[in-house]
Amino acid sequence: MNSKATDLLFCTLEIADNALIMGHRLSEWCGHGPILEQDIALTNIALDHLGQARPLYQKAAELVNQMSKEEKEAAFKSPMLSRLFEKSKHITEDDLAFLRDSWDFRNVLLVEQDNGDWAQTVVRSFLFDTYNKLFFAQLIHTSEPTWRGVAEKALKEVTYHSRWSSEWMIRLGDGTEESHERIQNAFQNLWPYSGELLMASPSQKIHSDIYPSVDAKAYRQEINRILETATLTLSEEDSWMQAGGKIGNHSEHLGYILAEMQYMQRAYPEMEW
Amino acid sequence: MMATINKNQIESWLSAVTDPEVPVLNIFDLGIVRDIQLQHNTSQELEKVVIVITPTYSGCPAMDVISTQIRMILLSHKIPEVEIQQQLSPAWTTDWMPEAAHDKLKKYGIAPPQYRNKNDQLFAEEKIECPKCGSLETELVSQFGATSCKALYKCLTCKEPFEHFKCH
Numbered sequence: 001m002n003s004k005a006t007d008l009l010f011c012t013l014e015i016a017d018n019a020l021i022m023g024h025r026l027s028e029w030c031g032h033g034p035i036l037e038q039d040i041a042l043t044n045i046a047l048d049h050l051g052q053a054r055p056l057y058q059k060a061a062e063l064v065n066q067m068s069k070e071e072k073e074a075a076f077k078s079p080m081l082s083r084l085f086e087k088s089k090h091i092t093e094d095d096l097a098f099l100r101d102s103w104d105f106r107n108v109l110l111v112e113q114d115n116g117d118w119a120q121t122v123v124r125s126f127l128f129d130t131y132n133k134l135f136f137a138q139l140i141h142t143s144e145p146t147w148r149g150v151a152e153k154a155l156k157e158v159t160y161h162s163r164w165s166s167e168w169m170i171r172l173g174d175g176t177e178e179s180h181e182r183i184q185n186a187f188q189n190l191w192p193y194s195g196e197l198l199m200a201s202p203s204q205k206i207h208s209d210i211y212p213s214v215d216a217k218a219y220r221q222e223i224n225r226i227l228e229t230a231t232l233t234l235s236e237e238d239s240w241m242q243a244g245g246k247i248g249n250h251s252e253h254l255g256y257i258l259a260e261m262q263y264m265q266r267a268y269p270e271m272e273w
Numbered sequence: 274m275m276a277t278i279n280k281n282q283i284e285s286w287l288s289a290v291t292d293p294e295v296p297v298l299n300i301f302d303l304g305i306v307r308d309i310q311l312q313h314n315t316s317q318e319l320e321k322v323v324i325v326i327t328p329t330y331s332g333c334p335a336m337d338v339i340s341t342q343i344r345m346i347l348l349s350h351k352i353p354e355v356e357i358q359q360q361l362s363p364a365w366t367t368d369w370m371p372e373a374a375h376d377k378l379k380k381y382g383i384a385p386p387q388y389r390n391k392n393d394q395l396f397a398e399e400k401i402e403c404p405k406c407g408s409l410e411t412e413l414v415s416q417f418g419a420t421s422c423k424a425l426y427k428c429l430t431c432k433e434p435f436e437h438f439k440c441h
Contacts (some may be wrong), residue, residue: 037425041417048421051332054363097408138314153331156364156441169391 002203006075007090008144009063010106010203011211013096014246015147016056017107020097021254022128023049024261040133041164048157052150059146065090066072078104080266098265102254106201109245109268110193112253119172119182123190130222131197131214132158138212147210165224173230184232191234194223195241202247278319278352280309286350287324290342294420295332297381304369305329307360321354322347328364330421330441349418367441379404384426384437401437403428 002010026046033039064072072085080099084091110128136158139151172179186226198219204211227234244250264271287306292298300306308325324343328336340357347355367386375385384401398413408430415425416439424434 037415037417040419044421047332048330049332051328051330051421055359118408122374138332145362149364150331152326152362152364156366158330160439163395165415170395239296 002035002074002206003067003071004206005063005067007203007206009060009067009203011207012056012060012063012147014201014204015150015177016096016107017058017105018111018128019049019053019056021107021257022103022111022125023047023053025113025115026121026125026258029121034118034186042121045161045164048154048161049158052154052157053097054093055146055150057096061091061093064096071189076100076104078164082190094265098262103248104248105250105254105258106246106248108193109242109251109253110190110196112245112251113190113193114253116186117182119179119186120190122165122168122172123183123186124190125161126169126226127190127194127223128197129158129162129165129271130226131194131219133162134214134218134222135212138214142212144210169226169232170230173227173232180231183230187227188234188235192239193244194219194245196245199241199246200214204246278311278350278408280311283309283311283322283347284324286346287343290339290346291337295376295378295381298374300326300343300375302370302374304371304374305339305365319352321356322352323356323358325358325360327360327363331363333421335420336423365441367438382435383423384435386438387438388440399440400429401426403431404435405433406431 012193014126023046026042026049029039029042031039033042038222048221060159064075067075069085069088073082074083076085078101079093080101081104084095084099101236110124113120113124115124115184136155139147140155142148142151169183172183175183198214200208200213204213224234284301284323285310286298290300292300292303305326305328306324307327308323310323311319312321312366314320324347326336326340326343336359343357354431361400368388370386378385382404384404387399387401397424401411401413402409403411403426406428408428410429411426412429413424413428414434418425418436422439422441424439425434426437427434
């Protein structure tokens with residue numbers, strides 16, 4: 001059984017890790033976009049996500065620093081963090097982002113899926129943005145002050161993100177034969193990862209008074225609205241849903257993401273710009 | 274000498290702190306300064322100044338540069354201690370930018386934000402005036418421009434591209 005503080009920490013990390021990993025995935029498109037304006041669009045969106053992650057990691061670090069040594073060691077199993085705990089050092093937002101191993105990350109499996117082609121990237125964003133729009137619209141009412149502050153800003157940004165991904169779903173879905181086929185395939189591949197967004201983790205259940213859940217019906221309604229205009233179909237609305245990310249069971253992808261993202265901090269410990 | 278420093282003095286010093294990406298706007302034009310607090314010691318001497326700012330966009334990299342600039346300007350005026358606090362709530366909105374800031378943007382060649390427009394309709398476009406020739410025959414190129422706060426437009430009349438400070 002976790003302490004309530006540990007669960008609050010885990011909830012904060014769920015939101016922060018989603019933002020960080022999605023932001024990182026989108027940043028991988030930098031310099032490789034199909035046209036310049038879309039390359040810029042993705043890096044802009046990536047930056048928004050990273051900006052959302054930062055204050056959340058600052059809050060998480062604050063929570064960790066207030067925990068007992070036992071609570072810290074129970075919460076994380078990453079050797080580099082354990083070293084800091086042993087020396088009774090205070091940790092920072094950077095330590096959380098760059099020194100945790102994959103089993104200590106709590107993002108959903110959806111955001112760590114690879115970029116694939118343009119269609120896959122659009123669908124991944126579409127599924128995530130639609131959730132975020134509904135999630136942040138509720139989070140602006142939470143009594144947790146840091147989450148509320150982040151949500152107030154994030155809701156406006158996510159509205160632009162959602163416009164971007166929804167418009168691309170329609171452009172590609174109701175586009176050429178090839179674009180339609182690609183986006184239909186991408187949608188079938190990624191749909192099984194959407195369910196995890198709506199499944200409350202154990203930590204979320206403990207803090208359900210401050211951590212809102214998104215209603216599955218409302219989510220599907222939003223998705224279906226766009227699918228219809230995009231002339232796309234969802235063959236199996238109740239397909240098996242992949243899960244595990246929120247409790248640290250990740251796909252192979254996250255390992256590769258972290259190997260690249262965390263390389264500098266691990267090769268040159270305590271380096272500074 | 275220290276006793277004559279008040280909020281107005283601090284404000285006039287800080288009006289030299291500009292947005293690194295849009296140097297015609299200072300931090301008051303941006304509307305990001307929430308509060309200026311002066312803390313005195315028991316001998317009524319100014320010992321610390323606290324500046325409270327609200328970030329514009331979640332990931333805006335200019336905020337770190339602006340914070341550093343604020344600190345340096347105040348330290349250069351011999352303020353003993355400077356603290357910069359970030360206040361996330363209420364969230365910044367383009368509505369906090371005064372009319373004067375809109376004029377500065379226009380003169381600089383950036384179309385200013387409209388005051389509060391509900392913009393979630395898909396494929397919908399606001400009618401944005403070209404800051405160079407004034408024509409309303411303009412077209413959105415991308416909602417995402419060179420910085421998080423700006424969108425890309427092009428004018429169909431004078432053919433020039435321009436940026437639009439997005440409503441937020």
